[in-house]
Amino acid sequence: MLIRLVEVRRTDEYVEFHWHWTGTNTGPGGTGNPVDLKGFEQWTLGVDGLILESRGNMGDAEYQRQLHADPKVDEAES
Numbered sequence: 001m002l003i004r005l006v007e008v009r010r011t012d013e014y015v016e017f018h019w020h021w022t023g024t025n026t027g028p029g030g031t032g033n034p035v036d037l038k039g040f041e042q043w044t045l046g047v048d049g050l051i052l053e054s055r056g057n058m059g060d061a062e063y064q065r066q067l068h069a070d071p072k073v074d075e076a077e078s
Contacts, residue, residue, distance in 0.1 A: 006038070017041040021058075025067050035066050 001023035009016040018040040025033045039058030046052045 001035075013044075015043045015045060017043065031067060033066060033068075035063070037063055037066070 001021065004020045006018040006020050009018065019038070021035065021037045023035050025031050025035055037058055039056065042055045042057060043051045044053040
């Protein structure tokens with residue numbers, strides 16, 4: 001698994017850490033399928049600059065599709 005920083009954005013209320021995650025589903029019961037997702041963490045910072053709260057955002061349906069996709073079906077559709 002590799003998570004790469006895409007960019008950091010600051011809004012009036014939050015800091016957003018945008019990431020790109022790639023890897024292979026090899027855990028217990030893993031399918032061996034590749035995983036390639038983008039998302040971001042939305043951070044609320046304290047006055048000391050430390051993260052008070054982090055809310056993750058990504059396409060869960062796309063994540064599930066990639067975990068459970070049949071690579072043979074995906075290849076045949078290409």
